[in-house]
Amino acid sequence: MERKIIDRKSQGEFVSNFLRQIKFKRSDFKTINSLGGFTSLIDLGNFAVSFNNDGVGTKTIIAAETNKYNTIGIDCVAMNVNDAITVGAEPIAMLDYLSLKEMDNEIARQLGIGFNVGAQIANLNIVGGETAIVPDLVKNIDISATALGLIQKDQIITGEKISDGDLIFALKSSGLHSNGFTTVRKIIKDNEIDYEDQFPGDSKRVADVLLEPTRIYVREVLDAMSIVPIKGMANITGGGIKNIARMKDMKYVIDNPFDVDNVFLRLMDMGNLSFSEMFEIFNMGMGYIVVIDPESKTDFLNIVRNRVPVKEVGHVENGSGITIPEYSVEMHGYY
Secondary structure (H helix, E strand, O other): OOOOOOOOHHHHHHHHHHOOOOHHHHHHHHOOOOOOHHHHHHHEEOOOEEEOOOOOOOOOHHHHOOOOOOOHHHHHHHHHHHHHHHHOOOEEEEEEEEEEEOOOHHHHHHHHHHHHHHHHOOOOEEEEEEEEEOOOOOEEEEEEEEEEEEEEHHHHOOOOOOOOOOOEEEEEEOOOOOOHHHHHHHHHHHOOOOOOOEEOOOOOHHHHHHHOOOOOHHHHHHHHHOOOOOOOOEEEOOOHHHHHHHHHOEEOOOOOOOOOHHHHHHHHHHHHHOOHHHHHHHOOEEEEEEEEEEHHHHHHHHHHOOOOOEEEEEEEEEOOOEEEEHOOOOOOOOO
């Protein structure tokens, strides 16, 4: 099949070309981190405000094709708040943006259900938003949101403290989460699979497996932060495991990953994809990464393991890149 992996180098060049034009800055306004990270931080004295903007991408096409919209609101919340917490910020408020070809009260009801569930899990308020009916622009539906969070400046996690010998923990994903769906939809189409069919090797329908909502890690991570000195975190979304390299330029050895879930193995087989391609597109079961020093391991596991599946998947070494020896995967940075 035609490969659908995004060229991260080209994407990086595109983003750089855009950001080079953003030259204006208020004299009384200070940002803490550089553009292009998991989240953006604004200096407010003793506190910083985090801003995130993200959407659900082409997963919404499957929602539209199956007329099942009640979980993609959870995805939309998750995509934003899971980025916000990578620096330790607590998400507190969100604005949504809904773009549709037509007004449909049942779609509105289902979307609202999902956003409400996501807000409850993440413990934030949805304070407003915008709805655009643009049939000339949108064939079905597109949703995104902007999340605002707060953190004390002296508690910001930058990744700079990551060092040789640190441990890498992965919090289990719930499945595909909300990226890689251009590839997923092509595999489903090329193999002439119906969304109502039973997913191979699973008791669930194809639609239900693919639309499983993105896991939200807010409460577990913030609780761990209050006890354990976390050094770095990464949300594994677009770009797959490459996101780990965004924490700090070190060598990340993933030598004990989660067993690869059925959904990934089946898509890999049906799409004739390699493990390298799969790890570059999907989370492969590792939805969120936390880096701590070895002395913090017991405390971290005591806080997290009864709330979300967690595993020590590797360690940090001096050097650069990401390696997963079991699958002969080598990656050299995010871009």
